[in-house]
Amino acid sequence: MTPPLNSLGFAKSPADTRVVVAMSGGVDSSVVAAQLAEEGYDVVGVTLQLYDHGAALAKKGACCAGRDIHDARRVAEEMGFPHYVLDYENMFREAVIDEFADSYLAGATPVPCIRCNERVKFRDLLETAKDLEADCMATGHYIQRKTGPTGPELHAAADATRDQSYFLFSTTAEQLSYLRFPLGHLHSKDETRKLAARYGLPVADKPDSQDICFVPNGNYASVIEKLRPGAADPGEIVDMDGNVLGEHRGVIHYTIGQRRGLGIGGLADPLYVVKLDPDSRRVVVGPKEALSTRTVPVREINWLGDGNLMSRDSWEVEVKVRSTRPPRPAIIHPISATEAEVELVTAEEGVSPGQACVFYMPDSSRVLGGGWIWRGH
Structure with missing residues (x-):
């Protein structure tokens, strides 16, 4: 008789299920690690050092700064599981910081957190988790992974105010089969903090990180000037x-x-x-009306919907063109497997190259993927 599935979806006991938890040192990923450790899983905590903490770019309260590595280590000691720090500094600079600087200089408004998830956390760290013979990798992101008729699906978080689906649209179907998001079903951040207090975690009252981790106080320009003198x-x-x-x-x-x-x-x-x-x-x-547009050229599309993007002439969806805006009705007109023109049913202002355009199934929490807004021809 097949044993029942455990909470991470494997037909074996938690003790026989190894899970790598990506720990930023914040309350969310700490709660994920503590919860899984308490449930008896074979937890391995991994924290990434993404930039030199003594450099001018580092700042207090940023994710992955020196203080955060210390906090992640304390949680691991408290809950009794191994914890490793990986130096991803060069990789982070090449894959995230350099592109951020260059796209800003090209007049775009980049979203480096998406590139970090895509190129560092969900690619290289995920491969490291496999090297450690983990069955899956768990993170503290507020997003849901649900099993659909054709396999795992990506869904927005239950708490719309915490939802991070905009920043995770580029998660591929293959990555999704390996990832787990234990906080996505929670209905408020208070629930997370209560869990942290229940586990006695030293980070229970730690404030959320704001801004981009390598941009002090949201001052993009000063960072760009340091990275690209004369900019x-x-x-x-x-x-x-x-x-x-x-x-x-x-x-x-x-x-x-x-x-x-x-x-x-x-x-x-x-x-x-x-x-x-x-x-x-x-x-x-x-004038303000010059900001309005109904046509959004999108490329580098990651499609998570059923079937192939090119299998239809058009797709009726809802899209977000900024992380802070609610999804609005739109029609995708595919040009190739990775490129499309998105037609907004109602014009939006301030659609900016470098931002993401994320697709959602109408009247559903399901994420159908997304792509990067560019200038077009």
């Missing part, structure tokens, strides 16, 4: 007809949709940044 060269602020309205202090200080801090007062109507042209070092401004 903040001044240039012209122009209207949509090319008339010069003023001078700016470097394209890297501006984002699509920005209104404040343009330094071009005295005009009758408010103006917004509608385009960044790094080649000519121009910041183009215009």
